[in-house]
Amino acid sequence: MTLKPVQLLATALLAARRAGEHVMANLARRDEALRLDRLDVKHALDFEAQAAAFAVIESAWPGDAILGEETADVPLADTPVRWVVDPIDGTVNFFHGLPWWCCCVAAQVNNKTVAGAVYAPEMGLCFEASTETPALCNGRPLRVSKTAETRLASIHTGSGKSYPGENPLRFLECVVEMAQRPRIMGAAALDICSVAAGKADAYFEPGIYLWDIAAAGIVLERAGGKLEILKDHGAWRVAALATNGALHAACRDALLPLL
Numbered sequence: 001m002t003l004k005p006v007q008l009l010a011t012a013l014l015a016a017r018r019a020g021e022h023v024m025a026n027l028a029r030r031d032e033a034l035r036l037d038r039l040d041v042k043h044a045l046d047f048e049a050q051a052a053a054f055a056v057i058e059s060a061w062p063g064d065a066i067l068g069e070e071t072a073d074v075p076l077a078d079t080p081v082r083w084v085v086d087p088i089d090g091t092v093n094f095f096h097g098l099p100w101w102c103c104c105v106a107a108q109v110n111n112k113t114v115a116g117a118v119y120a121p122e123m124g125l126c127f128e129a130s131t132e133t134p135a136l137c138n139g140r141p142l143r144v145s146k147t148a149e150t151r152l153a154s155i156h157t158g159s160g161k162s163y164p165g166e167n168p169l170r171f172l173e174c175v176v177e178m179a180q181r182p183r184i185m186g187a188a189a190l191d192i193c194s195v196a197a198g199k200a201d202a203y204f205e206p207g208i209y210l211w212d213i214a215a216a217g218i219v220l221e222r223a224g225g226k227l228e229i230l231k232d233h234g235a236w237r238v239a240a241l242a243t244n245g246a247l248h249a250a251c252r253d254a255l256l257p258l259l
Contacts, residue, residue, distance in 0.1 A: 003080060003081060003109065004132070005107070005114040005115045005130035005131045005132045005133070006115075006130055006132045006133055008061075008081065008107035008114060008115040008130065009107070009115035009116075009117065009128060009129075009130040009132075009133060011056060011057060011060045011061065011105075011107070012083075012105040012106060012107055012115050012116055012117040012128075012215065013105075013117040013119075013126070013128055014056050014060075015052075015053040015054075015056035015057050015083075015085070015105040015117070016053065016103045016104060016105040016117040016118065016119040016126075016215075017103075017117075017119055017121075017126070018052045018053060018055070018056050019049040019050070019052045019053040019085075019087050019088075019103035019105075019119070020049070020102075020103040020119045020120075020121035021052075021121065022045070022048055022049050022052045023045050023048075023049050023087075023088060023094075023103070023121065024121045024122065026045055026048070029044065029045060030094065030095065030097065031095065032044045032045065033095060034047075036095075040091070040092065041091045041092050041094075041095045042091075043088065043091050043094070043095060045087075045088065045094075046069070046070055046087050046088050046091060047070050047087070048087075049087035049088055049103060050068045050069065050070045050071070050085055050087035052087075053068075053085045053087060053103065053105055054066055054068065054085065057083050057085075057105075061081065061083075063077070063079060064079050064080075064081050064082070064083055065077045065078070065079045065081075065082045065083065066082075066083040066084075066085060067082060067083065067084045067085065067210070067211065067236070068084075068085040068086075068087070068211070069085065069086050069087060069209065069211045070087065072209075072211075072235075072236055080109065081107055081108065081109055082107075082108045082109075082111075083105065083106070083107055083108070084104075084105070084106040084107075084108060084113075084210060084211050084214040084215070085104070085105050085106075085211060086103070086104040086105075086189065086209075086211035086212055086215075087103060088101055088102075088103060089101060089102050089103070089104055089118075089187045089188060089189045089190070089211075089212055090102060090186050090187030090189075090190065092186060093186045093187060098186070099120070099122035099123050100120075100123070100185055100186060100187050100190060101120065101122065101187050101190075102118050102119055102120040102121075102125075102187060102189050102190050103118075103119045103120075103121070104116070104117070104118050104119075104189045104211065104212070104214070104215040104216065105117050105215055106214035106215035106217075106218065108214065113214050113215070113217055113218040114130060114131045114218070115129070115130035115131070115218065116128070116129060116130070116214060116215030116216065116217070116218040116219060117215055118189045118190065118193050118215050118216050118219060120190060124138075125137060125138060125193075126138055127142075127193045127196070127215075127216070127219045128219065129218045129219040129221075129222035129223070130218065130222075131218070131222075133222070134222055134223075135196055135218075135219045135220070135221075135222035135223035137193070137197060142196045142197050142198070142219070142222075142223040143197075143198055143223055143224055144195060144196060144198055144220070144223050144224045144225040144244035144245060145195075145198040145199075145200075145201050145244045145246075146244070146246065147201040147244060147246060147247060148246040148247065149247075150178040150179060150202075150247055150250050150251065150254075151178070151179075151180060152180050153178070153179050153180055153201035153202060153247055154179065154180060154181045154183060154199075154200045154201050154202075155175050155178065155179040155181075155182055155183070155200070155201060155202045155203070155204065155251070156182075156183045156184070156185055156191040156194065156195070156200050156202070156203040156204075157171065157172060157175045157182060157183070157184060157203065157204050157205060158171075158184065158188070158204075158205035158206065158207070158208065170258055171204070171206050171255065171258055174254055174255060174258060175204065175255075178250075178251070178254055179202075183200065188203070188205060188208050188212040188213055188216070188240075189212055189213065189215060189216040190216075191203040191216075191242075192213060192216035192217065192219070192220050192227070192242045193216050193219055193220070195220055195225055195242050195243065195244060196216070196219045196220040196222075196223035196225055197223070198223075198244070201243065201244050201247055202241070202242065202243040202244065202247050202248075202251050203240075203241070203242040203243075204239075204240070204241050204242070204251065204255055205239065205240055206231075206239045206258075206259065207233060207237055207238075207239060208237070208238060208239070208240050209236050209237050209238075210236045210237075210238065211236070213227065213238075213240050213242070216242075217242070220242055224244070224245060225242060225243060225244050225245050226242070226243055226244075226245045226248050227240065227241070227242045228240070228241050228242075228248070228252065230252070230255065230256055230259055231259045239259050241255065
């Protein structure tokens with residue numbers, strides 16, 4: 001059977017919605033953290049929402065490999081399609097009661113995303129795109145901004161989570177110096193979708209995971225923007241730059257030397 005990106009997109013949309021619906025039905029359990037520390041929150045609903053998304057994918061495409069944030073250490077089978085699931089992107093936001101979080105599902109062929117859905121149920125937003133279809137939010141077409149100067153740009157970035165041997169402040173300082181306004185929102189997929197929607201001009205994070213960016217990346221590309229992996233750290237973690245395209249070279253030239 002020939003794989004159709006539009007068919008994969010239908011599954012991605014349903015899986016993301018099922019994950020989001022499960023979380024929304026359990027908002028009273030918002031503080032049910034399994035692990036809580038300075039760097040992260042691991043939530044019971046992360047695992048449950050992932051299971052809801054997996055069930056949709058496994059029903060539609062039995063046997064396909066599924067990379068999920070909560071099971072990323074499980075070896076993956078070599079299948080024509082690899083699914084990538086982030087059950088709750090922005091878990092810290094979710095835990096603290098902020099609506100800026102989402103459920104992400106992408107379908108990849110030969111390591112390239114061909115369909116993706118980003119569902120932010122608490123804000124009523126559903127982003128989608130495939131290689132056969134345009135970038136949409138709630139059915140309306142998306143287009144990146146025309147901002148061509150970094151000094152006039154709104155650039156989203158990460159929250160400065162640190163890892164051994166890293167100094168995240170140098171990246172933030174670079175963004176602050178470049179941008180008209182830096183923004184730290186706390187959910188990479190929605191940051192990238194904001195660039196796709198022309199509500200932000202660029203997004204950069206020195207250490208982010210594939211499941212945070214895979215679905216949003218195809219939305220951005222189909223909206224006229226560009227997503228680039230600047231460095232592969234291994235274990236699904238990368239440095240990623242997402243822009244409206246017009247700012248890409250300037251942002252890349254400023255940030256890449258810091259990596």
